[in-house]
Amino acid sequence: MWNQRGNNNGNAIGNVERRAEIVAVAIDKDKSSQYALKWGVDHLLSRGQNVTLIHVKQRPYSIPTPMGNHVALSDVNDGVAKAFKTQVDNQAKELFLPFRAFCTRKDIKCNEVILEDMDIAKAICDYVKVNLVETLVVGSPSKNTFMRFKSSDVSTNVSKGAPEFCSVYVISKGKISSVRSASIPVPNPPPRPLQNQIIPYHSSLDVQPIQNYGTRAERTPFAPRNLIEDTEIKSPFNRNKASNKSYGELSISDTDISFVSSGRPSTERMYPFDSQEMMGGAPPRLSCSSDTDNRSSFGSSFSASKSSDPNYMHGFSSGSESNTASWSSSQNLDEVEAEMRRLKQELKQTMEMYSTACKEALSAKQKAMELHRWKIEEQQKFEQAQLAEEAALAIAEKEKAKTKAAIEAAEASQRIAELEAQKRMNAEMKAHKEAEEKKKVLDTLAHSDIRYRKYSIEEIEAATDHFSESRKIGEGGYGPVYKCYLDHTPVAIKVLRPDAAQGRSQFQQEVEVLSCIRHPNMVLLLGACPEYGCLVYEYMANGSLEDCLFRRGNKPVIPWQVRFRIAAEIGTGLLFLHQTKPEPLVHRDLKPANILLDRNFVSKISDVGLARLVPPSVANSVTQYRMTSTAGTFCYIDPEYQQTGMLGIKSDIYSLGIMLLQIVTAKPPMGLTHHVERAIERGNFSEMLDPSVTDWPVEEALKFAKLSLKCAELRRKDRPDLKTIVLPELNRLSNLAEDNMSSSNNNSVMMLGGTSCSSTRESPIKSKLARFFKRIS
The missing domain is CATH 1.20.5 (Single alpha-helices involved in coiled-coils or other helix-helix interfaces)
Incomplete structure (x- = not known):
């Protein structure tokens, strides 16, 4: 990488005017841009430095219609076109939000630049050339079989077209894919104007001021809104007199979540960009801002420092003659360069005028030829008409x-x-x-304030065959659960039982929570019937985690790889609840029966009807929020919460610890922590593992069990933090399981492709996983 360095022996003025190295990162919507920025911050930047984020947006020429077609911008009225362009501009600006937040966390100042051009690589190269960018980091998509047959991507074109003074790093998945180092030093920028002097700059660029992002803005508190009016909930069973049936006590849980933005803090903007350093051809349209005030203040401070330094004054007087000569020659060179730029600009304008005149002349010639052709055709038609008239008279x-x-x-x-x-x-x-x-x-x-679909009782009755017993798949304290189809989609409908204790408040709590949050590891709420207390959820094909662990209904044995993945998914969903804004959400009833599995054994947390919003000031592990009555299942309730009524987010950590022990042991929760601790002390922990799984990695399972025991500590202050300790370890074990599964599949492929008879026998892990996934499919 070329850096412009001053002479160590002499010129103090050259040292002061030496420009800082410019590092730029090209970003887009794909994940490779995130890898590129992270690599650049880790390897090229330090705290307090600046980084320029470059994004190229393509100019829209059409507007999509609801019918799937596209209408040209020129065919719609100005209001619609302006609104659509504003929407595209806002989307381009919102693209910078995650990158800006990352730079704020790393204490890096970011300059955001938006270019508009159809050729992305050319736009980036032109910007690098104009602004003398010394280091450019570009993200590259991961290579695969399909990519080998595609044409060169943006990163390749940027590497080829970037100026020779710029070093280009191509980053793929957080690692360097290719490097094109600079072959020449950065050319000297044009001379800066003296203090309080303005040099006019003429350019075809459309420069728009963009603010720089530096300080945090205040968060807007989020107030949950009640989506259900405080009216009496009627029972659909009272509506039909003939459907008086008794209910069993089989527990089934359903839930969902809707999305609540965690609301990262926004920042104010300030982008220093020196527009006077722009030279050469006209690059694509970009957005930037000049910072002449900074240069003025910098020049003032520099003059003051020079006058106060006796060594500097001595050096300056001794070399004044040589400095005067070099300054004069430099000034003459600058005048020549300025004259050349002016002549180039005039030549460019003359060529443009000549091109326009040629186009107009060609257009006029074509119109004349068309007019002549039309005249001949009309004359022929007239002659034919005369002949026809004469024939008609005859x-x-x-x-x-x-x-x-x-x-x-x-x-x-x-x-x-x-x-x-x-x-x-x-x-x-x-x-x-x-x-x-x-x-x-x-x-x-x-x-609209309604975030879920409202179904009528007639639609619910038609889907469930008037709450037929053949449609019932379970029943809990809230009421029965039916499986049916709504809008051609399999759903599970939970109906409020008329005599259910706290049924109305639990219904309102579940609708309010699920309509405001959405996460891949939370069961999805599709709709509700508020008048009769019916909740419509997505249908989970494999039932609850409790049924699968204890193999109820002839469920298949879950391999240890899938169990580790399920544990990480539960931790991810629970952390999402604890990070809801403005108030954390405590589940209060976390257990295997409330963890549902879809057809691919992806786990989702359900049954948030007992969840409570905890004020942010009391959400940590030191202070708690006092509840008047405890709720949840006995073996999974936090002991401190059970005794004192003090509720906090670590109340769910205790329930999570008990459930994680059940995942690896498949044993009832009563006294489970005591039995596991005794087995670890005696050195026979492997006997506590679920015997239906024969290939347990005992060492990793032991680490898993020790982490679970820490989560199940009796005192709340002794339990680990979910975000920083528990979830990273669960993700590590999940990645280990995935690597084990992928390596098993690779080994099986190698054995099938080999010719040796001794390698044709399949491994036990591969055979077991194959039987498991064949059964669930």
Whole structure:
């Protein structure tokens, strides 16, 4: 990498004016941009330094319609086109939010630049050339079989087209994919103007001021809104008198979540960008800001430092003659360069005018040829008409019928033309109406407070065959659960039982929570019927984790790899609940029965009807929030919460520890921590593991069990933190399981491709996993 260095023996002025190295990172929506920025911050930058984030957006020429088509911007009115362009600009600006937050955490100042061009690589190269960027980091997508047959990507084109003074690093998955080092030093920037002097700069660039991001703004508190009015909930069973049936006590849990943004703090903007350093050709449209005030203040401080330093004054007086000569020659060189730039600009304008004149002349010639052709055609038609008229006069009687037929044909053609015009008008009106309806729908969605679909009791009854016993798949304290189809989608409907204790408050709590949060590891709430207390969830094909661990209903044995992955997914979903804004959410009833598994054994947390919002000031592990009554299942309730009523986010950590022990032992929760501790002390922990799994990695399972015992400590202050300790270890074990599964699959492929008879026998792990996934499919 080339750096412009000053002379150690002499010129103090050159040392002061030496420019700082410019590091830029090209970003886009893909994940490779995140890898590129992280690598650049870790290897090229230190705290307090600046990094320039470059994003190229392509100019929109059409607007998508609800019918899946595209309408050109020139065919719509100015208001719609302006609104669509504003939306595209906002999306481009929102792209910087995660990168800006990452730079803020790393104490790196970021300058955001938005370029507009159809050629992304050319736009980046032009910006690097104009702004003398010395180091450029570009993300590259991961290589695969398909990518080998594609043309060169953006990173390759940038590496080839970047100026020779710029070093280009191509990053793929956090590692260097290729490096193109600089071959020449950075050229000297044009001379800066003296203090309080303004040099006019003419450019074809469309420069827009963009603010720089530095300080945090205050968070807007999030207030949960009650989506269910405080009205009496009627029972659908009272509606039909003939459906009086008894209910069993089989427990089934359903839940869902909707998304709540964690709301990262926004930051104020300040982008230093020296527009006077721009030289050469006109790059694509970019957004930047100049910082002449900083240069003025920098020059003032530099003058003050020079006057106060006797060594500097002595050195300056001794070399004044040589400095005067070099300054004069430098000034003459600058004047020559300025004159060359002016002449180049005039030549460019002259060439543009010449090109425009040539285009206009060619267009006029084409129009003249078309007019001449039209005149000849009209003359031929006129001559033919004369001949036809003479022939008609000669045989008038014979041509009367033909004339009448021609008139009828002309009338038919006119009618067809009128119909086509009417159809075109109807199509335009329909398109205009669709655009207005789309705008109305978007406005309605923007101002709507309802975040779930409301179903009528008639739709619920029709889907469940009037709450038929054949549709029932379970029943709990809240009420029965039915499996049916709504909108051609398999769903599970939980119906409030009329005599359920605290049923109405639990229904409102579950709807309020699930309509505000959404996460891949939370069961999805599809809709509700508030009048009759019905909740509609997505259907989970493999039931609860408790049923699978104890193999109820002839469930298949879950391999240890899948169990480690399920544990990490539960920890991820629980951390999401604890990080809800503005108030953390405590589940209070975390157990295997409330962990549901879909057809691919992906785990999701359900049954948040007992969850409580804890004020942020009391959400940590030191202070708690006092509840008037405890809730949850006995063996999984936090002992301190059970005794004192003090609720905190670490109350769920205790329940998580008990459940993690059940995942590896498949044993009941009563006294499970005591039995596992005794087995570890005696050195026979392997006997506590689930015997249905024969290939346990005992060492990793022991670490898993010790972490679970720490989570199940009696005192809340002795339990580890979920985000910093528990979840990273669970993710490590999950990655270990995935690596084991992938290596087993690779070994099986090698054995099938080999010719040796001794290597054709499959490994036990591979055979077991194959049987498991074949059974669940």
